[in-house]
Amino acid sequence: MSTRTLIRGGLVVTAAEEVHADVLIEDGRIAALAGHTTATARSWTADRVIDATRKYVIPGGVDAHTHMELPFGGTAASDTFETGTRAAAWGGTTTIVDFAVQSRGEALRAGLDAWHAKADGNCAVDYAFHLIMSDVNAATLREMPRLIELGVTSFKLFMAYPGVFYSDDGQILRAMQRAGETGGLIMVHAENGVAIDVLVAQALARGETAPRHHGEVRRALLEAEATHRAIRLAQVAGAPLYVVHVSAAEALAELTAARDQGLPVFGETCPQYLFLSTDDLAAPGFEGAKYVCSTPLRPKEHQAALWRGLRTDDLQVVSTDHCPFCFAGQKELGRGDFSKIPNGLPGVENRMDLLHQAVVDGHLSRRRWIEIACAAPARMFGLYPQKGTIAPGADADLVVYDPHxxxxxxxxxxxxxxxxxxxxxxxxxxxxxxVLSRGTVVVDRGTYTGRAGHGTFVPRTTCQYLD
Structure with missing residues (x-):
């Protein structure tokens, strides 16, 4: 039986335009838009009418970087796919792209299957996967085209965390070459992990064990150096590159220079680098452990460069890198040794509101807000126009947003x-x-009405900025 929902009276804001329009939804997709006062809009009838007067109607957010249930440092991220996607819905995010992890010595497909087992039937909103390649070898390189056929079109490599996720330059180059041949997109965590490990050991030997030293040893120059190296390896491979969680002005400068050369290089930053700083890492006692993440928080002066990069499109996406660990019992594993503090911050619920605050503060326009939080991540990771916009035929992932x-x-x-x-x-x-997910109301005027299992896996096409 066909069901129709009408969102009436709002200002529709997409990356492309702002228009006072009513939105008609039928069977989980956007059927039509029409101006409030037009005969077309006045003629519409629906099973449910949502009043959006004095509100925005925006696409559901696309958070392209989350880590639900991620094992890390002897523990695991505290949000499950059920709790994490419910929180995402509360925050106006209707699609997440999480990271499946290939364990060393295992096939890529085994990692993907393990993450499907965690997520399938448990998510409140739609989800997709990237794949972390922990073991680049001839067998895993051969697997990459099959993963792309399954809708997993991006692969993450780490220049950090030797002995855990780390890949050396040769492995990174081989994966980039394979991606260039098959249409995949390589994502890189760009920090010089080998050098950082030296600085960590030296700091601990000096008795520097507090959380603030986490930021001090993970130097901005080592993020910039790794970013430069990743860009040049991608250039040699003839492949595109996406650099995750850019935190430092020096690293952004490397991306900007590469883009000025016309290279297919892209970058994301995260709310924590825009709104938090080393001041938080230096909180009294052990409180700074709450703010330990990698790349680390930087001094406040880096924030202006990141905002400028978002305005000039040298940074295309704001994702959260949502990887929460409770202070009690998890962050506390690092008391007396900052290197044992699980790396990660919670944020999937806060991103859309924080970025709207950036609109209020004058850092971004309304359309740029939607671009970096909805449309660009959808395009970057092969979800557009099914996700990330408001247009006939798109999934009815919509948020009625009160800007006041x-x-x-x-x-x-x-x-x-x-x-x-x-x-x-x-x-x-x-x-x-x-909040509506495929036309189903999952948050209704401040009441959660969703359910685990509503969210479905969304296979992705390849990066649409490379078409």
Whole structure:
């Protein structure tokens, strides 16, 4: 039986335009848009009408970098696919792209199957996967085309974490060459992990064990050096490159220079690098452990460069790198040794609101907000126009957003399965009111109405910036 929903009276904001229009939804997809006062819109009838007067109607967010249930440092990320995608829905994100992990010595397909087992039937919103390649060898390189056929079209390599995820330059080059041949996209965590390990050992030998030293040893220059090296390896391979969680002005300068040369190089940053800093890492006592992530938080002066990079499109995407660990029992594993603090921050619920605050503060336009949070990640990872926009035929992943609501971010009100908020006490203007995932209301005026299992796996095509 056909079901129709009508969102009436809102300002529709996409990356391309802003228009006062009503949105008609039928059977989980957007059927049509029409101006409020047109005869077409007035003629529409629906089973459900949602009033969006004085509100924005925006595409559901696409968070292209999450880590639900990720094993790390002897523990695992505290959000499951069920709790993490529920929190995403609360925050106006209707699609996540998580990272399946290939274990050393195992096939790529085994890693993908393991993550399907975690996610399938448990997600509140739609999901897709990247694949972390922990073991680049002849067999795994042969597997890459089959993964692309299965809708997993991007592969992440680490220049950091020797002995865990690390790949050397030769392995990275071979994976890039294979991606260039098959249409895949290589994503790189760009930090010089071998050099960082030396600095970690030296800091600990000096008795420098507090959380703030995590940021001090993971030098901005070592992020920039690795970014430069990744760019040149991709250039030699004739392959595109996506650099994840860019945090430092020096690393961004490397991306900007490469893009000025016309190279197919892309970058993302994350809210924590835009809104938090080494001041948080240096919080009294062990509180700074809450803010340990890699790449690390930087001094505040880096933020201006990142905002400028987002405005000039030298950075294309803002994702969260959502990888939460509770302070009690998880972050505390690193008391007395910062190198044992699990790396990661919670944020999947906060991204859309924080980026709207950036609109309020004058860092971004409304359309750029939607570009970096919805449209660009969808294009980058082969989900557009099914996701990331409001157009006939697209999935009805929609958010009715109140740009006037003022609220305070806090652990007492968030829905992520973690015992602190990285943004505790921060007041923001703008709030998600109602969220639809494929036409189904999953958050209704501040009440959760979704369910685990509503979200489905979305196979992806290749990067649409390379077509």
């Amino acid at each position: 609501a003022v609220h305070t971010l806090s652990v007492t009100t968030h829905h992520m399965n973690v015992d602190y908020s990285a943004y505790e006490g921060r007041t923001v203007t703008g709030r998600v009111e109602t």
